[in-house]
Amino acid sequence: xxxxxxxxxxxxxxxxxxxxxxxxxxxxxxxxxxxxxxxxxxxxxxxxxxxxxxxxxxxxxxxxxxxxxxxxxxxxxxxxxxxxxxxxxxxxxxxxxxxxxxxxxxxxxxxxxxxxxxxxxxxxxxxxxxxxxxxxxxxxxxxxxxxxxxxxxxxxxxxxxxxxxxxxxxxxxxxxxxxxxxxxxxxxxxxxxxxxxxxxxxxxxxxxxxxxxxxxxxxxxxxxxxxxxxxxxxxxxxxxxxxxxxxxxxxxxxxxxxxxxxxxxxxxxxxxxxxxxxxxxxxxxxxxxxxxxxxxxxxxxxxxxxxxxxxxxxxxxxxxxxxxxxxxxxxxxxxxxxxxxxxxxxxxxxxxxxxxxxxxxxxxxxxxxxxxxxxxxxxxxxxxxx
Amino acid sequence: xxxxxxxxxxxxxxxxxxxxxxxxxxxxxxxxxxxxxxxxxxxxxxxxxxxxxxxxxxxxxxxxxxxxxxxxxxxxxxxxxxxxxxxxxx
Numbered sequence: 001x002x003x004x005x006x007x008x009x010x011x012x013x014x015x016x017x018x019x020x021x022x023x024x025x026x027x028x029x030x031x032x033x034x035x036x037x038x039x040x041x042x043x044x045x046x047x048x049x050x051x052x053x054x055x056x057x058x059x060x061x062x063x064x065x066x067x068x069x070x071x072x073x074x075x076x077x078x079x080x081x082x083x084x085x086x087x088x089x090x091x092x093x094x095x096x097x098x099x100x101x102x103x104x105x106x107x108x109x110x111x112x113x114x115x116x117x118x119x120x121x122x123x124x125x126x127x128x129x130x131x132x133x134x135x136x137x138x139x140x141x142x143x144x145x146x147x148x149x150x151x152x153x154x155x156x157x158x159x160x161x162x163x164x165x166x167x168x169x170x171x172x173x174x175x176x177x178x179x180x181x182x183x184x185x186x187x188x189x190x191x192x193x194x195x196x197x198x199x200x201x202x203x204x205x206x207x208x209x210x211x212x213x214x215x216x217x218x219x220x221x222x223x224x225x226x227x228x229x230x231x232x233x234x235x236x237x238x239x240x241x242x243x244x245x246x247x248x249x250x251x252x253x254x255x256x257x258x259x260x261x262x263x264x265x266x267x268x269x270x271x272x273x274x275x276x277x278x279x280x281x282x283x284x285x286x287x288x289x290x291x292x293x294x295x296x297x298x299x300x301x302x303x304x305x306x307x308x309x310x311x312x313x314x315x316x317x318x319x320x321x322x323x324x325x326x327x328x329x330x331x332x333x334x335x336x337x338x339x340x341x342x343x344x345x346x347x348x349x350x351x352x353x354x355x356x357x358x359x360x361x362x363x364x365x366x367x368x369x370x371x372x373x374x375x376x377x378x379x380x381x382x383x384x385x386x
Numbered sequence: 387x388x389x390x391x392x393x394x395x396x397x398x399x400x401x402x403x404x405x406x407x408x409x410x411x412x413x414x415x416x417x418x419x420x421x422x423x424x425x426x427x428x429x430x431x432x433x434x435x436x437x438x439x440x441x442x443x444x445x446x447x448x449x450x451x452x453x454x455x456x457x458x459x460x461x462x463x464x465x466x467x468x469x470x471x472x473x474x475x476x
Contacts, residue, residue, distance in 0.1 A: 158429075158430040159430055162392060162394070162402045162404075162430055163392075166392075166394055192471075193449075195450075196449045196450075238465075238466065240430050241402070241403075241428060241429075241430040241431035241432060241465065243432070243444075243451070243452055243464070243465050243466050243469055243471075244451055244452045244469070244470075244471040244472075245471065246449075246450070246451045246452065246471065246472070247446060247451035247452065250446065250447040250449055250451055251447070254394075254447050258448070341392060341404070342404040342405060343388065344388030344389045344390070344404075346416065
């Protein structure tokens with residue numbers, strides 16, 4: 001009854017979608033990507049704002065990890081890389097990171113391939129070619145222990161930590177019990193809970209990493225926001241019934257469930273452990289989703305109370321509304337109504353609905369964000385551009 | 387009768403009001419006996435599930451989220467007027 005299927009990759013990973021990705025190395029060629037997108041709408045095109053003008057080692061590390069992580073993403077069956085030629089993050093630097101991805105990849109550079117129109121034409125032809133290639137791949141049985149599921153919250157309200165994140169937490173525990181791996185990030189939303197998370201670490205080493213990660217997040221928040229740092233526990237939160245930063249943050253981290261934390265990974269880094277994993281990434285939804293996706297999650301649950309429609313290009317995102325009002329107001333964007341708990345629905349019944357939906361989505365049913373094409377792709381940067 | 391409060395974790399000594407509870411209203415959740423709200427509890431705020439003494443930890447999500455600053459009776463509203471952050475003292 002919980003049988004799931006996917007696309008087996010040469011490296012042993014499983015995708016639950018078989019996307020053909022069209023990815024620029026730098027924003028200068030976004031127009032080429034947009035032309036390909038119009039010509040081949042089935043291709044997943046990811047225009048973005050990065051690739052040059054940020055030369056710091058940390059920004060370059062993040063950029064190459066995210067771009068290569070998305071090409072190697074399990075849901076990606078083939079990729080077209082479009083470069084310019086003179087950018088810092090170029091096709092030559094990207095290729096070594098993706099050469100053993102085990103999927104068909106074609107590379108073009110606008111300065112060498114006849115300019116933007118010719119490159120768009122070549123890229124579109126390549127996208128059609130690879131699409132017809134991946135279409136013939138059959139789905140096969142997917143073992144639950146090959147599944148990485150991300151838990152995200154954004155546009156939260158006072159009920160997010162009461163309904164939606166509680167429901168996602170029990171789903172997280174179910175996934176870990178069944179052998180899957182669960183990952184969540186948003187380190188700013190862990191402030192105040194270091195003692196809770198560290199106690200759940202599998203060993204002293206992981207506990208130390210958790211404490212250091214949260215300390216860095218708090219220090220950075222205070223440095224950058226100054227007196228405004230207290231907005232992490234704002235009057236809005238107080239009005240909503242959250243009395244302390246620890247309580248507010250518990251409402252966020254509960255979405256990952258209650259199991260042992262086996263590893264802390266860097267932003268966009270793929271976990272090597274199973275079970276519950278923390279990612280040292282930011283709370284901003286777009287940036288957070290990109291980091292989790294580059295880590296290789298095939299699927300994401302995303303709770304929202306104020307109502308954000310955002311999805312991510314390479315993976316199905318299941319939107320969980322925290323209250324019935326926003327579920328009704330954004331019915332075409334929301335997949336699950338966790339606000340039903342307020343009407344007295346048992347948590348177990350909601351958990352079962354979410355597991356059943358997840359199984360159908362893994363097996364190919366589209367989420368609302370997928371159907372609507374609500375793709376968002378931004379990533380974390382640490383320095384301003386030059 | 388349908389529940390109007392949610393107990394998130396079995397260890398918790400507070401529950402969350404799923405809607406505004408009036409003073410004197412019966413608070414109901416699965417697995418516990420109904421008890422009266424001693425004052426108005428705003429929606430999504432906390433209600434004490436048992437008597438909590440001054441200095442006792444407030445447990446929600448199965449974890450310590452605050453410390454009480456005075457005795458709190460079962461059925462009372464639990465918020466900034468009767469608790470403080472364990473970490474960041476007022």
